[in-house]
Amino acid sequence: MTYYRSIGAALLASAAMVTAAAACETTFRSSDTHPEGYPTVTAVEYMGELLEERSDGRLCIEVFHSAQLGEEKDTIEQTQLGVIDMNRVSLGPFNNIIEETKVFSLPYIFRSTDHMHNVVDGEIGDAILAEFENHGLVGLAYYDGGSRSFYNSQKPITSKDDIEGLKFRVMQSDVFVDMVDALGGNATPMPYGEVYSSIQTGVIDGAENNWPSFESSGHYEVAGYYTLDQHLIVPEVLVMSKAAYDKLSAEDQALVRQAAKDSVPVMREQWEAREAASEEKVRAAGVEIVEDIDKTPFIEAMVPVYEKHVTSEKLKSLVEQIQAVD
Numbered sequence: 515m516t517y518y519r520s521i522g523a524a525l526l527a528s529a530a531m532v533t534a535a536a537a538c539e540t541t542f543r544s545s546d547t548h549p550e551g552y553p554t555v556t557a558v559e560y561m562g563e564l565l566e567e568r569s570d571g572r573l574c575i576e577v578f579h580s581a582q583l584g585e586e587k588d589t590i591e592q593t594q595l596g597v598i599d600m601n602r603v604s605l606g607p608f609n610n611i612i613e614e615t616k617v618f619s620l621p622y623i624f625r626s627t628d629h630m631h632n633v634v635d636g637e638i639g640d641a642i643l644a645e646f647e648n649h650g651l652v653g654l655a656y657y658d659g660g661s662r663s664f665y666n667s668q669k670p671i672t673s674k675d676d677i678e679g680l681k682f683r684v685m686q687s688d689v690f691v692d693m694v695d696a697l698g699g700n701a702t703p704m705p706y707g708e709v710y711s712s713i714q715t716g717v718i719d720g721a722e723n724n725w726p727s728f729e730s731s732g733h734y735e736v737a738g739y740y741t742l743d744q745h746l747i748v749p750e751v752l753v754m755s756k757a758a759y760d761k762l763s764a765e766d767q768a769l770v771r772q773a774a775k776d777s778v779p780v781m782r783e784q785w786e787a788r789e790a791a792s793e794e795k796v797r798a799a800g801v802e803i804v805e806d807i808d809k810t811p812f813i814e815a816m817v818p819v820y821e822k823h824v825t826s827e828k829l830k831s832l833v834e835q836i837q838a839v840d
């Protein structure tokens with residue numbers, strides 16, 4: 515009896531799912547490198563729920579997590595081409611494509627997460643999002659990416675000098691290559707998915723990332739030293755292919771933009787919780803954490819990076835505007 519009842523319930527549930535799916539006139543395929551349950555993934559899923567509800571079931575989003583659609587650099591190209599509809603990525607891999615995004619990827623440009631929020635939630639944030647439209651993309655929203663710090667398999671980094679000679683993976687952006695070089699290390703740009711095995715086999719000594727990525731990628735299993743130098747606070751960004759966006763009516767475009775914006779506070783809340791949970795897990799695993807490092811030599815070493823990348827009047831003015839925000 516119970517058996518038949520549960521089969522009946524399961525059939526009903528799947529019938530309901532088929533009906534809901536059938537009602538979606540358009541399902542946007544959205545890419546993410548992170549696994550199920552990671553705050554960037556759940557935020558876009560939440561956005562999908564809002565969109566479906568507000569469009570009476572016409573517009574849906576399917577999130578392909580865990581890099582199912584590819585690594586970030588490739589999925590960005592595919593989103594520009596319209597092969598992928600939506601993409602949640604770090605702003606870093608856009609640096610070599612959209613110059614203006616560099617200003618949010620400069621080491622120590624943001625004083626804190628609050629400072630970053632004040633910048634991206636204001637006019638400067640909107641201006642950078644608008645730049646995506648010149649590159650086949652529509653910038654929808656910024657998500658949190660915490661602060662990134664160095665980890666490695668060799669030794670605790672207790673001062674800038676300890677970085678000398680260490681080989682670090684960075685995201686595919688010249689800004690980050692120059693950042694590591696300026697600190698005396700060797701930078702290797704590499705897709706995220708290759709980092710674990712590259713540390714394990716000694717191709718690189720380490721990488722840099724925030725607590726949730728350090729934890730969810732399992733990098734902490736092969737890199738037992740984490741130094742909280744917090745050199746980067748790079749926001750994450752949610753973009754849509756302009757090809758997909760342009761097919762929508764003005765009303766639906768507004769629905770998409772609003773649902774994306776409304777997912778931001780939810781994402782921020784989940785991010786905070788995940789940061790704490792990931793930190794706890796990494797600490798419990800016995801990773802050696804250097805917390806009270808003197809950041810001044812790190813900050814001073816970044817002068818040539820700014821000089822090399824902030825060259826146009828436009829970028830110089832953006833940097834000044836960011837620094838002037840509270």
Ligand code: GTR
Nearest residue numbers: 547603604685706723724727
């Ligand atoms: C994470 C970020 C990802 C990806 C990754 C990386 O913090 O959320 O989008 O950029 O870092 O280092 O490649």
